[in-house]
Amino acid sequence: MKVVGQELPRVEILEKVTGQSVFGADVEPGGRVLCGKMVLSPHAHARIVAVRTERAERLPGVRAVVTAADFPAVRYGRFVRDEEYFASGKVRYVGDRVAAVAAVDEETAEEAARLVEVDYEVLPAVTSGLEAMAPDAPLLHEDSDEYWSQPDLNRRGNICGHRQIVRGDLEQGFAEADQVFEHRFHVPMVHQTYIEPHTALARFDASGKATVWVPTQAQFPLRAAIAQILRMPMTKVRVIPTEIGGGFGGKISPTIEPAAVALARKARRPVRIVMSRGEDFQTTNPRHPFHLRYKTGVKLDGTITAREIEVVLGTGFSAGSGVMISQGAAVRAPGPYRIPNLKIDSYCVYTNTSTCGAYRGPAGPQLTFASESQIDIIARELGIDPVEMRLRNVMEEGDETPAGARLEDVHARETLVKAAEAMEAVPRAAGDHVGRGMAAAHWLVGGQASSAGVKLNEDGTVAILTGVVDLSGASTSLAQIAAEVLGVSLDDVHVRTADTDFAPHSTISAGSQALKSMGGAVLLAAREVKKQIQQVAADTLEADPADLELDGNKVFVKGSPDRSVSLREVGSKALEHERGPIVSTQSVSRLIPHPAVAAHAAEVAVDPETGRVRVLRYVAVQDVGTAVNPLSVRGQIEGGVMQGLGQALSEACTFTDGKMDNPNLLDYKIFSALDAPPVEVHLIQHPCATGPLGAKGVGEPPIIPPPAVVANAVADAVGVRIHDLPITPEKIVRALKARPRP
Amino acid sequence: MAAERIAITVTVNGEPFREEVPATRSLLDFLRDDLGLTGTKEGCSEGECGACAVILDGRLVDACLIFAAEADGRSVETVEGLADGEDLHPLQRTFAATGAAQCGYCTPGMLMACKSLLDRNPSPTREEVVHGIAGNLCRCTGYGTIIQAVMEAAKES
Numbered sequence: 001m002k003v004v005g006q007e008l009p010r011v012e013i014l015e016k017v018t019g020q021s022v023f024g025a026d027v028e029p030g031g032r033v034l035c036g037k038m039v040l041s042p043h044a045h046a047r048i049v050a051v052r053t054e055r056a057e058r059l060p061g062v063r064a065v066v067t068a069a070d071f072p073a074v075r076y077g078r079f080v081r082d083e084e085y086f087a088s089g090k091v092r093y094v095g096d097r098v099a100a101v102a103a104v105d106e107e108t109a110e111e112a113a114r115l116v117e118v119d120y121e122v123l124p125a126v127t128s129g130l131e132a133m134a135p136d137a138p139l140l141h142e143d144s145d146e147y148w149s150q151p152d153l154n155r156r157g158n159i160c161g162h163r164q165i166v167r168g169d170l171e172q173g174f175a176e177a178d179q180v181f182e183h184r185f186h187v188p189m190v191h192q193t194y195i196e197p198h199t200a201l202a203r204f205d206a207s208g209k210a211t212v213w214v215p216t217q218a219q220f221p222l223r224a225a226i227a228q229i230l231r232m233p234m235t236k237v238r239v240i241p242t243e244i245g246g247g248f249g250g251k252i253s254p255t256i257e258p259a260a261v262a263l264a265r266k267a268r269r270p271v272r273i274v275m276s277r278g279e280d281f282q283t284t285n286p287r288h289p290f291h292l293r294y295k296t297g298v299k300l301d302g303t304i305t306a307r308e309i310e311v312v313l314g315t316g317f318s319a320g321s322g323v324m325i326s327q328g329a330a331v332r333a334p335g336p337y338r339i340p341n342l343k344i345d346s347y348c349v350y351t352n353t354s355t356c357g358a359y360r361g362p363a364g365p366q367l368t369f370a371s372e373s374q375i376d377i378i379a380r381e382l383g384i385d386p387v388e389m390r391l392r393n394v395m396e397e398g399d400e401t402p403a404g405a406r407l408e409d410v411h412a413r414e415t416l417v418k419a420a421e422a423m424e425a426v427p428r429a430a431g432d433h434v435g436r437g438m439a440a441a442h443w444l445v446g447g448q449a450s451s452a453g454v455k456l457n458e459d460g461t462v463a464i465l466t467g468v469v470d471l472s473g474a475s476t477s478l479a480q481i482a483a484e485v486l487g488v489s490l491d492d493v494h495v496r497t498a499d500t501d502f503a504p505h506s507t508i509s510a511g512s513q514a515l516k517s518m519g520g521a522v523l524l525a526a527r528e529v530k531k532q533i534q535q536v537a538a539d540t541l542e543a544d545p546a547d548l549e550l551d552g553n554k555v556f557v558k559g560s561p562d563r564s565v566s567l568r569e570v571g572s573k574a575l576e577h578e579r580g581p582i583v584s585t586q587s588v589s590r591l592i593p594h595p596a597v598a599a600h601a602a603e604v605a606v607d608p609e610t611g612r613v614r615v616l617r618y619v620a621v622q623d624v625g626t627a628v629n630p631l632s633v634r635g636q637i638e639g640g641v642m643q644g645l646g647q648a649l650s651e652a653c654t655f656t657d658g659k660m661d662n663p664n665l666l667d668y669k670i671f672s673a674l675d676a677p678p679v680e681v682h683l684i685q686h687p688c689a690t691g692p693l694g695a696k697g698v699g700e701p702p703i704i705p706p707p708a709v710v711a712n713a714v715a716d717a718v719g720v721r722i723h724d725l726p727i728t729p730e731k732i733v734r735a736l737k738a739r740p741r742p
Numbered sequence: 743m744a745a746e747r748i749a750i751t752v753t754v755n756g757e758p759f760r761e762e763v764p765a766t767r768s769l770l771d772f773l774r775d776d777l778g779l780t781g782t783k784e785g786c787s788e789g790e791c792g793a794c795a796v797i798l799d800g801r802l803v804d805a806c807l808i809f810a811a812e813a814d815g816r817s818v819e820t821v822e823g824l825a826d827g828e829d830l831h832p833l834q835r836t837f838a839a840t841g842a843a844q845c846g847y848c849t850p851g852m853l854m855a856c857k858s859l860l861d862r863n864p865s866p867t868r869e870e871v872v873h874g875i876a877g878n879l880c881r882c883t884g885y886g887t888i889i890q891a892v893m894e895a896a897k898e899s
Contacts, residue, residue, distance in 0.1 A: 009838045016846030017834040019821035022846060026780040138765060158849065195793055195881055196847040245783070245847025247879050277786040472882070473749045635841045635883060642884035665790035673875045673885040675768020 002551075003483040004693050006332025007631035009491050012243075024199035024215035029270045033201065034063050036273035037109040038256060039092035039099035039116045040283065044125035044352040044658020045138065045440045046300055048087060048098070048118060056101055061108035064267035065116065066259065067099040072231045080149040080160050081278030082141055083355075084230045085258050088148045090424075091120070092140050092317035093353050094659045095283035100259040102271045118500045125352040125658045129314030130291045132158040132349045139318060140350040146397045152574060153323060155566065160315065165402045171307025173341025177297025181378050184293050185370035186724045187707070188652040189314070191286040192359050193670050196245020198280055202260035203270040210261045210390035212341055218252040223253040224498045235435055238498040241469045248643070249510055249712035253285050253320060263517035281663035286376035286653060287358025288313040288322060291368035294374045302382060302389040306341035309333045309368065312582035315348045316355035322348045325621025328444075329363035331403050331549045335371040336412045336442040337393040342402050352658045358510060360640065364441060365647055365703035369725060372439035372708035386712070389442060393506055395595070401443035402443075409696070411623040416440050418682055419599035419621040427617050433608055438601035439705040445512045447591025447690070451504035452521035454482055454529045455583035458575065461568030462486055462529075464495040467503025468518040472699055473632030477515050478522045481692055484535070485526035487550035488567065499699050504585055512596065512697035515628065517588060519692030521638075524586035533567070536574045539613050540565045561661040590690045591690050597623045597655075598701035600641070602677075604713040608736055611729030613649060613714060615677040623683075625688035625696025633698050638679045645696040646671045648705075649711040655686075656677050750814040754779065755823025755824060763810045767801075770794045772810035781821040781850045785879070792878030795858075796820050802803035802858040804877075821850035824857065832898040833857060836891040844882035852878045857891045865896050 013503040023417055053065040068086035075081040087096045099116045105107040131137055140158055141147070149155060155160040201213040210232065214237065216222050223239045226232070244251060256273040263271040273281070290311055297306040311329055315322030326348035333344050335673065350441040379386040397410045419438055428434060454466035464482055468474055479493040486493075508516040534545035537555035541548065547558045556564035574582045603617040620641050650669040654661045662668045686696025705742040707725055713722050720735035745764035752759050754777060761776050769789075773779045773796070786794030787806045794805040797819040824831040833856050836842070849866040852875060859866060859874035866874065871892045873883075880888065 010843075011843070013843060014830075014847075015829070016843045016849050017837050018825055018854065019850045020778075021846050025774075025784065025831075028778075167881060192844070193881055194847070195791055195879060196783070196845070197785070244845060246845045248881070275785075277788065570844060608789075631841045635844055635887060638842065638884035638886050639882045640884075643881065665786050666788070670842070670879060670881065671885075673872045674876075676872075676885040678886055679884055702794070732863040 003480045003490055004626065004628050008476060008480065008629055009497060010473055012475065019649040021201065021258060022418045023196055023243045023245050024213065027201050027242055027285030029201060029344065030438055030532060031270055032408065034267055034271045035104040035106045035109040036100055036102045036260055037113040038097060038259060038273065038279065038626060039113045040098040040099065041094060041098055042447055043091055043120055043122050044094050044127065044278040045123040046091050046120035048089060048091060049121055050119040051099060051116040055117065056112040058114060059108065059112050060159050061104040062101060062112045063269060064102040064263045065099060066262045066266055070262055070266065074229055074231060075147065076228050077319055078205045078321065080147055080319040082144065082147050083318040084209040088607045095354055098318065100262055100263055102263040102267045106593050121498045127231055127353055127655045127658050129289060129312045129349040129351055132314065132345065132351050133312065140352065142276050152441065156313065157412060158350040158376060159347055159711050160319040160350055161326050161566065163327045163346045164343045165330050165342065168341035169400055170306055170341050170343045173234050174297040178300045180295065180297045182295040183374050183377065184723065185373065187288040187290045187366040187369055188725060189286050189356065189656065190651045191281055191653055191668065192248035192250035192252060194246025194248055195222055197277060198255050198275040198284060199273065200257045200260040201270060201272040202264040204264040205715060209238065212240045212257050212261060213240045213242050214257055214586060216244045216251050217244065217247040217468060217471055217510050219467060219500050220259065220505060221508060222254060226258055229258045230261060238499060238501045241497055242469060244469060247360065248360040250524065252358055252510060257381065260303065278663040282660050283354050285355055287359035288315060288356040291528050292366065292370040293404045294370050296374060298382065300382060302379065302384045302392045304337060304339050304393045305382050307334050307339050309344045310348055312347045314351040314353065314402055316351055319348065320355035321358050322356055325358065325362040326626060329367055332363065333371065333441065334402060335368065335369050336395050336440055338395050346404060353655065360643065360703045361443060361700035364443060364700060365644060365707050368439060368441040368704050369707040369711065373711050376437065376712040376715065386415065386438065388414040390416055391514060396425065407595055409686065411684055411686055412440065412442065412597045413512060415597045415621050415623045418684060419619055420695050421603045422619045422621065422680060422682055423601035429603060429605065430480060431605055433606045434603060434716025435713045436601065436603045437716055437739050438599065439708035439712060440599040441701065441704040442595040442597045443512060443700040443704065444593035445596050446593035447513050447515060447517040447588065448507035449505065449589050450507040450517040450521045451585060451587040452525050453504060453517055453583065454522060454525035456529055456533060456567065456571045458568065459573045460571045462488060464492045464493065464522060465498055465502065465503060465516055468496055468514050469497055469509040471509040471514065472636050473629060474509060474514045474518065477628040477632060478519060479733055480521050480524040480565050481522050484693065485523065486554050487531055492553065514701040515695055516591065516691045516697045519695055520588040521586050523586065523692040525584045528584035528586060531581055532579060533570050535563050535579055536570050536577050539654040540573065554558065594688055594690065594696060596696050596701050598705055600709045602709045602713045604710065604717055606714055606732060611732035613710065613727060615645060617678045618677045620702055621684060622686040622701055624698050625686065625691050626694030627683050628693065628695050633683065634681045636698050637702040640672050640699065641679050641706055642676055644703040644706030645710065647725060648707040665736050744861065749813045750811055752813045753817040755820060765811055767810045768806050769810050770805035770809040773805060779820055779822050783847055783850055793848055794853045795854045795878060797854055797858050802855055807871060819854065821853055824853060830862050832895040833891065836894040840887045840891045842883060842887040842891040848878060848880045852880060852888060860896060866898065868893065
């Protein structure tokens with residue numbers, strides 16, 4: 001392949017390095033734009049007694065105030081219809097939406113938001129999923145029995161979803177074991193912390209059409225949500241995705257967009273809402289906190305005979321995508337291993353926080369922290385090399401998931417071995433408190449319904465029309481696929497994301513499947529365009545279309561490269577030719593998931609006095625299928641590792657009385673360059689059968705292993721095991737002090 | 743309630759601008775809203791992320807923490823002034839080639855931090871680059887490609 005597989009800079013890179021990219025807050029729609037501001041609940045759980053907006057409305061400069069009264073009575077939610085856009089009866093988290101205001105400037109909008117008076121009757125709140133399951137816990141949704149929901153969620157009390165998977169015979173499995181280990185783990189909520197906060201700009205025109213500019217990963221579902229919440233037909237809602245300053249799963253669900261639309265409608269002016277960093281931390285869709293219990297039976301040689309797993313996700317005030325994530329968690333909870341006897345219970349539980357969402361690799365880091373920490377503990381107890389123990393149980397081609405789906409394109413063993421070898425290739429750093437650890441995990445990369453258009457311009461250049469948001473290099477990779485098929489260079493291909501009015505339906509940019517899905521549609525469309533080019537060129541060249549090849553911006557007869565016609569000529573001739581303009585739109589449907597495996601290893605140094613952990617080396621090996629653009633692939637892996645290391649060592653949203661203690665970038669500590677170790681990336685490339693030109697999906701896996709890797713390396717370095725993320729200096733020092741003296 | 747307005751003259755990327763601004767307006771809002779230079783980004787408004795980093799009289803500052811009035815009579819460099827017409831700054835070229843910009847939101851501030859570093863120290867060590875960008879958060883790249891881009895740009899110039 002000539003273009004696919006090349007490390008090419010991104011197609012939009014010049015705009016990015018010159019400051020010309022138009023992100024959410026950079027859009028200028030024309031006309032004076034009002035400043036919108038949300039009025040949010042200060043209580044984690046309270047009954048709304050009254051909402052009075054008169055004082056806010058009277059403030060000079062205020063152009064609109066909206067509350068639940070301005071919205072149709074719509075309950076929404078993909079799995080459980082438990083959410084209303086503005087809280088009416090109760091607020092259920094600090095940051096729950098009560099009203100919104102629009103004013104001529106930011107200061108006036110802030111003042112107006114303060115002048116909206118809300119009387120609350122405060123109720124007891126619960127922010128831990130485990131506590132919310134207790135029989136005497138405060139109920140978030142008293143009327144949940146009356147909510148519409150998808151079938152078989154096993155809802156009861158605060159539990160909005162419970163999936164149980166049983167395989168084999170658990171008791172028999174434990175009976176066959178020589179030893180049984182049981183451990184509990186806890187992973188707190190962490191936040192995506194994209195550098196661009198949520199923002200939305202809405203305009204409402206005289207025909208009753210709303211246009212919303214928003215940095216979203218999911219323009220089509222967002223259009224559907226706005227249409228549903230405001231009871232508008234989709235033809236009256238146009239979502240224009242802007243350049244997006246990071247998403248990581250945090251820019252999928254609707255947040256401020258419906259309020260911006262309602263304010264713009266009422267004020268008859270465009271309205272922009274930009275979340276403050278504090279609002280962004282407290283009102284968006286972070287990663288689920290997990291309580292986990294793993295019970296594992298093993299033979300003395302390390303063979304796992306049974307695993308009993310219980311996970312509890314605190315999902316926040318509404319089910320959101322938590323039900324789906326908890327169902328997926330049940331399938332991936334045992335890790336990339338073949339385990340004959342399993343019982344897995346995964347609970348999705350209402351809590352008084354914002355609704356957790358699909359943060360990159362949802363459920364992955366939490367499950368893997370528990371599962372891979374325990375594998376490490378067991379290996380050490382049994383005196384087996386942890387790599388050997390993993391290889392003894394690793395899943396292979398044709399194995400089944402706990403849910404019974406057959407797995408293909410499985411490269412877990414090779415990925416694991418490579419990670420171990422890469423770490424071993426360099427001698428251990430000197431020092432008393434240096435340790436090494438590893439962990440492996442898999443993500444199941446499927447594909448979603450998508451369509452794309454490809455056309456040949458009259459000058460022989462190529463244009464791609466898609467609606468997929470370019471989150472992490474998708475546009476460049478799509479252009480590479482089309483360029484490969486049509487025998488042109490990347491510079492000859494133009495690709496940009498169109499909006500919901502003009503783009504054919506597209507998958508969302510999430511779950512590592514944007515390229516796999518949309519790449520499939522682009523590949524089909526490019527192949528159809530190639531056929532049309534061959535038809536037109538066949539007349540010019542007086543040859544059989546089947547004998548024509550495309551390369552170097554030309555069509556030529558196989559074996560006779562001098563009998564050729566340029567794509568420029570074909571492009572213009574097509575307009576006179578009986579077949580007409582050269583263009584094709586193609587669709588793909590859902591794809592069966594394939595496992596994409598990441599195996600990581602780290603070397604750390606721990607200072608036993610201060611508890612400080614320094615990551616000295618980090619090796620990330622990933623099974624990626626065909627790397628369409630290795631520059632993008634490596635970039636995604638390095639970035640994912642760093643986010644994962646943040647979760648391992650420093651990140652946690654903590655709460656007091658339901659209010660987040662650290663909703664700012666000083667107290668919520670993501671990795672800076674000072675914290676970041678160099679990352680050594682190795683790609684395992686075997687073309688994936690269902691991916692376009694073999695691509696498998698890359699984004700999620702690299703964020704999943706780091707917490708487990710660091711926990712295992714710390715245990716190796718200083719002999720203490722941390723069961724509760726993040727692995728902070730305090731926890732290490734406390735664990736070292738609690739250790740019995742020899 | 744409206745803040746007092748102040749007349750200021752600020753040179754931005756070599757061009758003088760005379761504007762009347764509220765006393766409380768930040769340099770960031772002045773650049774973005776009054777001058778329409780939206781290349782400089784807002785990430786936190788609290789001086790913690792570095793997305794709004796610009797160079798003020800040769801010093802790297804967070805534009806969200808500076809009043810526009812404080813820039814009166816001074817000179818500001820932003821991402822829009824990095825390239826000389828079509829000629830990209832070496833940092834812009836190396837950022838593009840190494841993949842140092844992914845989503846691109848931290849990129850303008852990051853570029854200014856790197857330029858500020860290279861202005862002061864044309865051939866930094868890796869360690870010095872790390873310290874030079876320590877105040878600029880990036881959530882996409884993991885920093886490795888950014889450090890590489892700065893080292894390569896230093897070699898080039």
